[in-house]
Amino acid sequence: MTTEDEARRVAEAARQREWRGPSFARELFLGRLRLGLLHPRPLPDEAATRTGERFLARLREFCASKIDGAQIERDARIPDDVIAGLRELGAFGMKIGEAHGGLGLSHLFYNRALALVGSASPAVGALLSAHQSIGVPQPLKLFGTEEQKNAYLPRCARGAISAFLLTEPDVGSDPARLATSAVPDEDGEAYVLDGVKLWTTNGVVAELLVVMAQVPDRGITAFVVEADSPGITVENRNAFMGLRGIENGVTRFHQVRVPAANRIGEEGEGLRIALTTLNTGRLSLPAMCVGAGKWCLKTGREWAGAREQWGRPIGKHEAIGSRLAFIAATTFALEAILDITSELADEDRPEHRHDIRIEAALAKLYASEMAWRMADDLVQMRGGRGYETADSLAARGERGVPAEQLLRDLRINRIFEGSSEIMRLFIAREAVDAHLKVAGDLVSRDASFTQKRRAAFSATAFYARWLPSLAAGRGQLPLAYGDFHIPGGHPDLAHHLRWAERASRRLARSTFYGMSRWQGRLEAKQAFLGRVVDIGAELFAMTAACVHAERLRRRGESGREAYELADAFCEQARQRVADLFHHLWHNTDGPDHTLSRAVLEGRHAWLESGIIDASTPGPWIADATPGPSKRADVHRSIP
Structure with a gap:
């Protein structure tokens, strides 16, 4: 078995296949926008909401008074008194049940807490997230024995860092x-x-x-x-x-x-166990991206209103205003995705439990990419002051705005817990799983002619039923999605949902065409699959934004403003989706692949002349064997 085949076998063996409920995102990739899976959303449990709000109030006070993000940045360490204070608050046990000494917060409020902490200091957010989202508490909660839970969860809740x-x-x-x-x-x-x-x-x-x-x-x-x-x-x-x-x-x-x-x-x-832990653990990164987006919006709005050029605030110039609009609309959409996916994760009753593997992965992928863009736009809006450090700005008497730090801090999210490239492949594999099951031996590189022929008959029967449904459906009916067409000056979100429904069917057809064209080689068409995933991510975000806006309207919470944000986001997303559909079939993937091979073969090494490589000598990847300078224990004791 080749190394690639062995890697695929290990990954396939680890996939969790048994779920108790449907997945909105999986259905979306199959051309079925099942809005009923997201709307109307049941109201969160009242007791859980009260518990969560009380903790957020205490945490907000602690973050404002005790966490000095600038000091953490300067010293490159979290002070011991901050760790001790978080222990007293119970912050290390947010996801641990009360029976084991934790706070027992829902995913919704846990992720809101991470967004809050991350806005004060991304390093503190990472500490709490790594401890609870992927550290000891989560895998033990899902797979541990009662003896293990009793032995370790109380320790983790008290602040034993994992x-x-x-x-x-x-x-x-x-x-x-x-x-x-x-x-x-x-x-x-x-x-x-x-x-x-x-x-x-x-x-x-x-x-x-x-x-x-x-x-x-x-x-x-x-x-x-x-x-x-x-x-x-x-x-x-x-x-x-x-x-x-x-x-x-x-x-x-x-x-x-x-x-x-x-x-x-x-x-x-x-x-x-690791992959299952990450299904909900990945939501910690979108949570901190939401916090970053809110800070970008606040800082960008205040700066764009105060800074004047050519006789008026820069925010009123279209070049800057468009960036501010992007930040506002995208922050709204990211919060919608986070809240909805967190609530899906909280639905623990067997009859309501959803498969959120794809939703969580899409949330992580989309939030990390869009948060980086928002931070980059904020730096650009602030010009030279965006590139200057907060300490330098403060030293010369200006407000110390850590915009460049945010850009550096957010960059890791596109790598953490699965790089964007790996996330696209993971989502694509899940998205085309139905096709692969139907096609079976038809796309297998090892199947015999007889096996392929038998698989062809089976696939023909499936696609004969499935393909016609992609040409017509409820989404084309004029009264569909009427809940989102609100009189009284609200933008019409229903037409965005109808557009998303038709786009989901077009996406499913495109995936089928790719399967027909490349068959077993489809999994190697990573650029094509990446665009398929990015289209699905945009459609998921559009739907989440509309559902979130309608929910806020029904609650009486800035309904008209929420509709305006959702409308703006959908208009922006539709432009991105149109570009992605075009580039599915009109791209430079072939020439790029040819050129990359030539570069790897060294045929263009002459282009690298005229520079000095500032890298230090050494292997690309360190030898795992301990060297003479290693074996030094650098543990830092935290009381």
């Missing part, structure tokens, strides 16, 4: 190459861990670790590991262009003995 260790120096998005080993001892009472983990957010200060390791002949397995176990060494605290306060390092395991009772789930289930 970290998630999957990535290795030579392993990123290809888990089949995972090298860290967990070898059972002879009596089966423990495992012995050996290996190196890279980019361990919270790993430098963590008390508890979730570690993914290969059990020989059984596969990737998850463990809870005490960070002070003999044989664990933090070899480096990494530094980055942004998030300068995060405690992210390199952790080595040398003959680390872990009790068998600390294994999470069964042997070989580690990757499935």
Whole structure:
């Protein structure tokens, strides 16, 4: 089996296939805009809302009075008193149930809390998120035994910081190459861990670790590991262009003995546990992107109104006004996506539980890309002051606005927990899953002629029923989506939803044409699949924005203004979708692929002459073997 085939086999084996409810996004990619899955939204639980609002009020006061984001940026560390204060608030137990000493917040209020904290300091937001969204609490909540939950969740709720260790120096998005080993001892009472983990957010200060390791002949397995176990060494605290306060390092395991009772789930289930944890854990990144968008909007509005050029505020010049409109409309849409997806995650009743894998992945992908664009627009709006640091601005008597810091801090979100490229491939694989199941051996590279012929008959029967539904449907009826056509001066959102419904059918047809054209080679057409995903993301965002606006109107919360924001966002999104549809079939993918191969072969190395490479000597990827300068323990104790 080739390396690529092995990677695909490992990834496929880890996919969670059994869900109790439908997925709006999956249906959208199949050409069915099932608005009823999102609208009308049930009201959040009143008790949960009261609990969440009370905690947010306390957290807001703490963030305003105790968190100095500028100090964290200067010192590149979160002060111990901030950690202690967050412990007193119960912030380390936001997602942990009350039965285990936590606050038991819903996903909705947990993510609102992260947006709030992240606006005060993205580094503090990352600390809390890594601890609860992907650290020990979440996988134990989903897969842990009662004994494990009783042993570790109260500790985490009290502030025992946790970290998630999957990535290795030579392993990123290809888990089949995972090298860290967990070898059972002879009596089966423990495992012995050996290996190196890279980019361990919270790993430098963590008390508890979730570690993914290969059990020989059984596969990737998850463990809870005490960070002070003999044989664990933090070899480096990494530094980055942004998030300068995060405690992210390199952790080595040398003959680390872990009790068998600390294994999470069964042997070989580690990757499935990791991916399932990320289904809702990914929502922490859109949460902080929403907070960033709100700050961009506030700062941009105030600056564009105060700064004058050519006799009037710059916000009244179209070049700046268009950027401000983009920030406002996009922030509204991102909050709509976050709230709706969080509420879907909160619906725990079996009859209402939704498959939100694609929704969460779309939220992460879309929010991280759009938040980066909003921050870039804010820097551009502020000109030289956008590029200047907050400390420098304050030193010469101006308001210290950390716009350039936000740009640096947000950049990691397009890489964290699955890069944008990997997220597009993940979503595409889920989006075309129905086609692959139907086509079966028809698109398989290894199927025989007889198998392909049999699969062709099966696929023909399916598409004979499915394709006609993509040419006509309820979305074309003139009275469809009437809830969103409100008299009294509100913009008409119904026509945006009808447009999105037709676009979803067009997207499904385009995916089918791609399948017909490339068959088994479709999965290699990553640029095509990426555009398919980006179209789906825009349609999901349009729908969420309309649903959110109508919900705010029904609550009497700035309904007309919400409709205006949703209308503006949909108009902007429709332009982006039109461009993406055009580039599905009219692009430079072929020439680009040819040129990239030539570049890799060194045929254009002559173009690199005339520069000095400022990189230091060394290998592209560090050797996992400890060197003479390593093995230094750099743990920072936090009381």
